[in-house]
Amino acid sequence: MAVKFKKSRAQSMLDITPLIDIVFLLLIFFVVMTRFDEEDYKLDVVLPTASEAKPLISQPRELFINIDEQGNFFVRGEQYTIDEIDELLVQTAADNPESTIIIRADKDSKLEFSVQVMNACNKAKLSNYSISTASIEPTQ
Template structure:
């Protein structure tokens, strides 16, 4: 060996390295496999329900329309645009139920209707035994 230079023994050999990119790929593959396997083991239980089926063959007739009860700000009531007293609601509902197999009521109010008369009308509909009751959220003018 020469004095000024030294011979390197490691010139032909490379240092060992751990490549991290293939290791990440393997870890993600194992994670995805584990997730899919655990999801396939879980049983999803649901409650069976009967959904309604739409049909286009039915034409609406006059009997299918709901009775519209509108309450005004003075506490007066309209039965399908006809002005009535609150005391007339009960007999009219009884007559309506006897004439229709599927009675429906739509309760509406004008823009300044009070809460008390509206609740009174709801109570009369409940007393009459009508199950299908809707409350209109759109504000309309009195008597319309």
């Protein structure tokens, strides 16, 4: 006597709704946790080149001071005078004496403006400052 077996195909359905929820939660997390420091780079400053330029590693307590070719000072997208820069650096030193000051001066600006910012850093007892340069692109 032959026994007949029914071949049944169980239809398996994969519910991807929880997966979509997790993807959206991760997306929201990364959008919220992203640093929005683009205002430091909004000013169109053409940096001078240096053969030994190294990329700056971002630190949490950096203050970018941008100087355009006319000698105007910008911090976080707002224009400052040198006296206001002095006050800002004193306040920055009071908040965190280990703050890093990065001076981004246009290559056509006078060196005098960068020196004014360095003097202001020294007055505020901030010794961790640097001038940002662009690296030279290798020619092929």
